[in-house]
Structures are given as C-alpha cells and as structure tokens.
Amino acid sequence: MTLADTKRHSSDTGAARGWLSKNLFSSPSNSVLTVVVGSFLFFVLYAAVKFIFFDADWTIISVNKRLIFLGRYPQGEEWRVWPPLWLVFGLGGLSYGLLARASRRDLVWLGVILAFILGFLAHGGVGLLFGGATLFAIAAYRVGRMAEDRPRLRSRLRRAVIVGWLVLIPFTVVMIAAFGGVRPALWGGLLLNVLLAIVGIGVGLPLGILLALARASSLPVLKAVSTAIIEVTRGGPLVAWLFISRFVLPAFLPDWLQVDPIISAMFIVSLFTGAYVAEIVRGGLQSVDPGQSEAAHALGLNTFNVTLFIVLPQAIRAVIPALISQMIALWKDTTLFTILGFTDALGGAEAAFSQTEFIGRQKEALLFIALLFWSGSLGMSRLSQRFEKVLGIGER
Amino acid sequence: MRFSRLIILLFALFAIGMIAAACTADDNGDGDAAQGETLKTVLDRGVIKVGVKDSQPGFGNLEPDGTFAGQDIEFARALAAALFNNKNSVEFVVASAADRFELLSSAEIDVLIRTTTWTSSRDIDLNASFTVTTFYDGQGIIVNADSSIQTLADLEGSTICVTGGTTTEVNLATRLGAAGINHTALSFDGDAEILAAFGAGRCDAWTADKGNLAGQRANYPADAGGPDSLRILPVTLSKEPLGPVVRDGDTEWFDLVQWVVYGTMVADELGVNSGNMQAMAANPPNKDIATLLGVSFAGGAVSGFGASLGLSPTFMQNVIGQVGNYDEIYNRTIAKIGLERAGSLNASWLDGGLIYAPPIR
Numbered sequence: 001m002t003l004a005d006t007k008r009h010s011s012d013t014g015a016a017r018g019w020l021s022k023n024l025f026s027s028p029s030n031s032v033l034t035v036v037v038g039s040f041l042f043f044v045l046y047a048a049v050k051f052i053f054f055d056a057d058w059t060i061i062s063v064n065k066r067l068i069f070l071g072r073y074p075q076g077e078e079w080r081v082w083p084p085l086w087l088v089f090g091l092g093g094l095s096y097g098l099l100a101r102a103s104r105r106d107l108v109w110l111g112v113i114l115a116f117i118l119g120f121l122a123h124g125g126v127g128l129l130f131g132g133a134t135l136f137a138i139a140a141y142r143v144g145r146m147a148e149d150r151p152r153l154r155s156r157l158r159r160a161v162i163v164g165w166l167v168l169i170p171f172t173v174v175m176i177a178a179f180g181g182v183r184p185a186l187w188g189g190l191l192l193n194v195l196l197a198i199v200g201i202g203v204g205l206p207l208g209i210l211l212a213l214a215r216a217s218s219l220p221v222l223k224a225v226s227t228a229i230i231e232v233t234r235g236g237p238l239v240a241w242l243f244i245s246r247f248v249l250p251a252f253l254p255d256w257l258q259v260d261p262i263i264s265a266m267f268i269v270s271l272f273t274g275a276y277v278a279e280i281v282r283g284g285l286q287s288v289d290p291g292q293s294e295a296a297h298a299l300g301l302n303t304f305n306v307t308l309f310i311v312l313p314q315a316i317r318a319v320i321p322a323l324i325s326q327m328i329a330l331w332k333d334t335t336l337f338t339i340l341g342f343t344d345a346l347g348g349a350e351a352a353f354s355q356t357e358f359i360g361r362q363k364e365a366l367l368f369i370a371l372l373f374w375s376g377s378l379g380m381s382r383l384s385q386r387f388e389k390v391l392g393i394g395e396r
Numbered sequence: 397m398r399f400s401r402l403i404i405l406l407f408a409l410f411a412i413g414m415i416a417a418a419c420t421a422d423d424n425g426d427g428d429a430a431q432g433e434t435l436k437t438v439l440d441r442g443v444i445k446v447g448v449k450d451s452q453p454g455f456g457n458l459e460p461d462g463t464f465a466g467q468d469i470e471f472a473r474a475l476a477a478a479l480f481n482n483k484n485s486v487e488f489v490v491a492s493a494a495d496r497f498e499l500l501s502s503a504e505i506d507v508l509i510r511t512t513t514w515t516s517s518r519d520i521d522l523n524a525s526f527t528v529t530t531f532y533d534g535q536g537i538i539v540n541a542d543s544s545i546q547t548l549a550d551l552e553g554s555t556i557c558v559t560g561g562t563t564t565e566v567n568l569a570t571r572l573g574a575a576g577i578n579h580t581a582l583s584f585d586g587d588a589e590i591l592a593a594f595g596a597g598r599c600d601a602w603t604a605d606k607g608n609l610a611g612q613r614a615n616y617p618a619d620a621g622g623p624d625s626l627r628i629l630p631v632t633l634s635k636e637p638l639g640p641v642v643r644d645g646d647t648e649w650f651d652l653v654q655w656v657v658y659g660t661m662v663a664d665e666l667g668v669n670s671g672n673m674q675a676m677a678a679n680p681p682n683k684d685i686a687t688l689l690g691v692s693f694a695g696g697a698v699s700g701f702g703a704s705l706g707l708s709p710t711f712m713q714n715v716i717g718q719v720g721n722y723d724e725i726y727n728r729t730i731a732k733i734g735l736e737r738a739g740s741l742n743a744s745w746l747d748g749g750l751i752y753a754p755p756i757r
Binding site: 004063064066067070071072073074075187188240246247250338339341343347348350351352354355356357388 | 450733
C-alpha cells in the first residue's frame with residue numbers, strides 16, 4: 001500500500017479528493033473542462049433556483065389554473081370530468097398492481113407529483129375529489145397486487161382492465177358531451193391535450209399496426225393503398241394537415257358529412273400517428289426472422305394466427321422504445337391544435353400572460369406548461385421502461 | 397384474388413361518392429355572401445358566431461374563469477343584444493392571425509372582430525368588408541409621468557428610444573421630419589434593451605405600437621416606480637384602424653353590424669348610457685334620442701331604424717341596457733390597459749377625436 005492510498009482512506013475528505021482527482025481532474029484538459037462545465041451548471045442552477053423560489057410570481061398559475069386545465073370549458077359543468085378521471089386513476093392503479101410491485105423510485109415520483117398538485121393546485125372540493133381519486137388508485141393497486149397468486153382472479157381482472165381502457169375514450173366523450181353537455185368547441189386546456197393524445201394513441205396505434213401489416217402483405221392492392229396512405233400522410237407537416245381538415249375538406253364534403261373541428265382533429269391525429277407507427281412496426285416486422293413464420297406455418301397455423309401470435313408480438317416487442325418515443329412526440333404535438341381555434345393548455349397559458357395584470361409573466365406560465373408536458377412525457381417513458389422490464393426486453 | 401377485387405370495388409365506390417359529394421356541395425364554396433343570407437342564418441341558429449382574439453389585453457383576451465373580455469368582445473355582445481336581446485347569445489371562435497379571413501369567407505363566423513387593421517389590400521382583395529373603425533390604433537409615445545413632454549411638438553431636441561430596423565423607426569423619422577421636430581433616435585434590438593435604457597434615463601421618450609406600450613407600462617417594475625410613473629402621450633404616429641369585418645356581398649348584414657356599432661357611438665354623443673337609458677326611453681329629451689331608442693317623441697309616430705335592419709325597433713335599448721355606449725365599453729376595456737380616451741384619436745369628434753357616427757334621422 002502506497003502512501004497516497006493510506007492517505008486516501010484516512011479520511012472522508014481524502015476519499016472525496018481522490019474521487020474528484022480520478023473522475024474530474026485526471027488531466028489538465030479535463031480539469032479545464034470540469035471548471036468550465038461546473039461553473040456553467042452552477043450559474044444555470046443558481047439562476048433557476050433564484051427565479052423559481054424568489055423572483056417568480058406564481059400567482060399567474062394559481063389564478064389561471066382553470067384556464068390552463070380546462071380552457072374555455074363552461075362553469076358548473078366540471079362534474080362531468082371527474083368520473084372519467086376516477087376511471088383513469090382506478091385503471092392506472094389496477095394495471096400497475098397487476099403488472100408489478102411498485103418500485104421505490106416510482107413511489108417517490110408519484111408522491112412528489114401528488115404533493116405538488118394537492119399543495120399548489122387543488123384546494124377545497126377539488127382537492128378532496130383529487131385526494132379521493134388517489135386513494136381509489138391506491139386501493140385498485142392493492143387489489144391488483146392481491147391477485148398475484150390467484151390466477152383466476154388475475155385473468156378476470158386483466159380482462160376487466162383491458163375492457164376498461166377500451167371504453168375509456170367513448171366513456172369520456174359521452175360524459176362530457178352527452179345529455180346537454182359541453183360543445184366540443186369549448187373543450188380545452190390540458191383536458192383537450194390529454195383527450196387528443198389518448199385518441200391518437202388509442203386509434204393511431206391499432207391503425208398503424210394494420211397499415212404496417214398491409215404494407216408488408218403480398219397483395220398488391222392492399223400494399224399500394226397502405227403505402228399511399230402512409231406516404232401521403234407522412235409527406236405533409238401536421239400543421240398543414242390540420243389546416244386542410246379545417247378549411248379544404250369542408251369545402252367539398254356534403255353537408256351531412258360536415259363534422260365538428262374536434263372530430264376532424266381526432267381523425268387527423270389518429271391518421272398521423274398511424275402513419276408513423278406503421279413505419280416503426282414495419283421495421284419491427286422486418287426484424288422477425290422469416291424462420292419464425294415458416295416454422296409456425298409448418299406446424300399448421302394459418303396466416304392470421306401466425307401474424308397475430310408469432311410475428312406481431314416479436315415485432316412490437318422489438319420496437320417498444322420507438323413506439324413510446326412516437327407517443328411522447330404525439331403528446332407534445334397536441335399543442336399544435338391551437339391553430340384550429342381550441343384553447344389547450346398552452347393556449348390557456350398564452351391567454352393568461354395576456355391578461356392585463358399578468359403581462360410580462362410569460363416565464364412563469366411557460367415554465368409551468370413545460371413542467372406539465374415534461375411530467376407527462378416522463379410518465380410515459382417510465383411506463384415504457386417498466387414494460388420492457390416486465391417483458392424482459394434487452395436482457396437476452 | 398377476390399380480396400383485392402373487393403378493394404378495387406370499394407375504391408370505385410368511394411371515388412363515386414366523393415364526386416357526388418363535390419357536386420352537391422357547391423353552396424359551401426367561398427363565394428360572396430348572398431343578400432340577407434347572413435341575418436337569416438344567424439337568426440335561425442339563435443346565436444351569432446364571432447371570430448375574436450384570446451390574447452390581446454383590452455381587445456380580446458381570456459379571463460381566468462374562461463370567459464372573454466375586451467373591446468372586441470363587447471361589440472360582439474352588443475350585436476348579440478341587438479339580435480337576440482341577450483348579450484350572451486354569442487359563440488366566440490378563437491381566430492388566429494393566419495386563419496381569420498378564411499374563417500370569415502368560409503362562413504365559419506358571421507363577423508370578425510379581432511384587432512384587424514383596415515387596409516386597402518384586405519378590403520379590396522379579400523372576401524371582407526370593413527364596417528366601422530371601433531379603435532384607432534397606431535404607433536404611440538411613452539414618457540415619464542413627470543416629464544414636461546405633452547404633445548408632439550414638445551419632443552423638440554429630445555432623445556427617443558426605438559426598435560431598430562422596424563416600420564416604427566421609419567414612421568418616427570417620417571412624422572417628426574415632416575413636422576420639423578429635431579430629435580435623436582436611439583435604436584435598440586428589442587423591448588428589453590429599450591426598457592433598460594429608458595429606465596437608466598438614456599432617452600426622454602420611447603416609441604412603439606400603443607398596445608405594446610400599454611403592456612410595457614402595465615408591467616413597469618415597481619422598484620422603478622410602477623405603471624403610474626409612465627404616461628402614454630395622446631399622439632399617434634401611424635394608422636392602424638381596427639373594427640368589425642363582414643363578408644363581401646351581404647350589404648344588409650353589413651348595415652346591421654355597422655349601425656349597431658354606430659348606435660353605441662351615437663348614444664355616447666347624445667349622453668345616453670346604461671344608467672339613464674330607461675329614463676330616456678320613457679321620456680326622450682329630444683328627437684334624436686327617441687329615434688335611437690325606437691320610441692315616440694312628444695306624442696309623434698315612433699321613429700327608429702331597427703325594423704329596416706331586420707331587428708326589433710327598440711334594439712338599441714337592449715344594446716345600451718346590456719352592454720352600454722361606446723364610452724362605457726371603452727372605459728371597461730381599453731382604459732384598463734392604460735390608454736386614456738380623452739385627447740386621443742378615439743375621443744368623440746365633439747372632443748376633437750375621430751369617433752364620429754353619421755347622423756340618425
């Protein structure tokens with residue numbers, strides 16, 4: 001043992017110095033880099049902390065949270081939003097419970113988000129409803145865990161969860177719009193972003209898989225049609241498609257086919273997501289060894305079963321990271337729908353910093369919107385990692 | 397190959413359907429509106445669709461509770477009060493700068509009231525007719541509240557901060573040059589730099605669009621004196637007339653929109669407001685007020701113009717009672733962002749401004 005080593009182990013400061021010199025100051029150029037990057041990080045962090053906790057005036061958010069979360073949604077109709085939200089919480093908790101035991105990291109994150117919502121955003125009745133939804137989610141999670149060693153209950157719950165997720169979109173739309181409900185033009189805020197993202201994923205994903213299968217098929221017409229749909233959709237920017245759906249299509253559709261802008265928005269978001277998902281899934285299909293389907297055919301399975309049970313699971317497994325990344329992109333693209341005249345979360349924030357008393361408070365409003373979209377993206381990314389772990393992807 | 401034949405058949409059917417649809421959908425084109433068509437559509441619908449802005453303080457912006465506020469919004473409500481005796485029978489459609497004229501010409505909205513500047517090219521080339529100017533916007537000048545500068549002439553020998561490379565800079569040079577006022581223009585890259593320079597006393601005045609100046613004033617840092625330490629001069633260096641826009645071709649609808657707005661201006665001139673309207677209608681002090689409110693004067697016949705517009709004879713009572721006259725609208729909205737009406741272009745012509753409605757008789 002050399003003198004240096006003895007010294008390193010002699011005290012904590014010595015150990016820290018050793019780690020520093022090994023990792024950050026191992027050569028003159030690395031030392032320079034450390035100092036430059038370190039001081040840059042320090043100033044960014046200092047400015048951020050100073051702004052967030054001292055300079056910023058967050059009243060713009062607390063006053064305008066309704067605008068950001070619900071947009072122009074009419075007063076007195078808020079109750080329509082809660083049943084779908086409770087359903088989401090319940091299904092989320094149950095799905096999580098059925099999939100796996102909650103990791104400490106996830107719990108910490110959920111706790112932070114919940115504390116933030118209850119401490120800063122939701123007070124009084126809203127806070128109670130929100131807290132109730134959270135307890136409901138926890139209870140659903142417990143039920144999911146309990147089913148772990150009861151196979152029959154487990155398979156029943158699984159079926160229930162799948163059905164639940166499938167009816168979520170229709171249920172939400174009916175809850176909000178039906179029985180003298182809210183006109184689609186008034187749906188807004190984060191509610192609209194979430195709704196569009198869910199429709200985009202819920203319709204776009206299956207559509208994309210179908211398009212990918214069609215494009216990979218040997219039937220020339222099917223192949224040509226699907227290729228045309230994919231290439232035409234991908235060939236235009238999303239904003240252009242939105243404008244076309246709003247101003248070009250209505251001009252030559254008959255009256256009985258005239259649809260609400262929100263419906264055309266949902267159609268466009270599904271088609272657009274479908275086209276990109278199709279190409280991702282096609283990549284996955286190509287990665288599946290032809291031997292797999294040959295072997296399955298040799299065992300006597302028909303083409304439908306080969307595709308559904310042999311090829312597709314392997315193909316999709318291979319492209320889950322790319323699919324999730326597409327979903328995250330879609331989640332953020334939902335802000336583009338403001339050009340159709342909707343007031344989504346970003347539009348609500350823009351309206352908020354245009355109010356006379358909040359002029360010049362762009363920073364607070366935009367930071368908050370960034371936080372909202374970031375937490376949504378982070379959630380999806382964590383979900384994807386969880387999926388990958390459960391499916392054992394990347395461990396072979 | 398039966399499957400692919402089926403698909404070809406479906407395609408053919410789809411193509412035929414599209415062609416048939418295109419043939420039956422001629423009335424959905426972007427043509428000019430037909431005479432009287434808009435009013436009929438609006439009355440059948442029971443609600444007027446107005447294209448507005450959601451992020452311009454004083455003109456059209458969303459409040460925290462999700463409702464709209466601003467001068468443009470008030471005129472939309474005035475139209476609803478005139479049409480339906482209910483100022484809330486409005487469906488606001490958020491129009492962007494890019495799609496507002498498209499929304500109008502495709503009949504998605506009945507009126508566009510969205511801080512839209514009346515220009516030759518828009519009026520002539522687009523399917524759009526500008527009705528009345530409800531606000532004369534333009535480039536303005538802001539000074540410290542305790543400054544001795546009151547009028548354009550007082551700028552003689554002063555230093556003026558301006559954003560470089562903009563029409564604002566050109567307008568300043570042109571207007572002050574024409575008036576023979578010697579000044580030094582100090583150019584900066586953006587508002588933040590000007591704010592710093594102005595705060596440091598490097599210039600006596602600062603010129604920009606009035607809406608922008610009003611916003612900067614409203615947000616002027618408290619440690620520098622806050623909004624009250626700044627004053628926007630009642631001078632205007634460029635022309636930005638804003639007002640409601642309708643489709644070309646339907647002059648009846650044009651007249652209706654125009655005269656509801658003129659009605660609020662006339663009411664202001666005649667001193668009729670939401671507070672005294674009831675009393676004035678019961679006992680009109682003169683013939684003009686009786687005509688405006690659609691009541692009889694001194695036992696004579698009822699003279700009004702509501703019926704000829706396709707409205708109730710007393711429609712202006714609804715407008716003034718529910719929304720108010722031009723001055724009330726102005727004070728509720730634009731005055732709130734720091735643009736005083738008195739002495740500005742938007743004062744009544746009786747006070748030397750440009751707000752001037754044709755006589756009613």
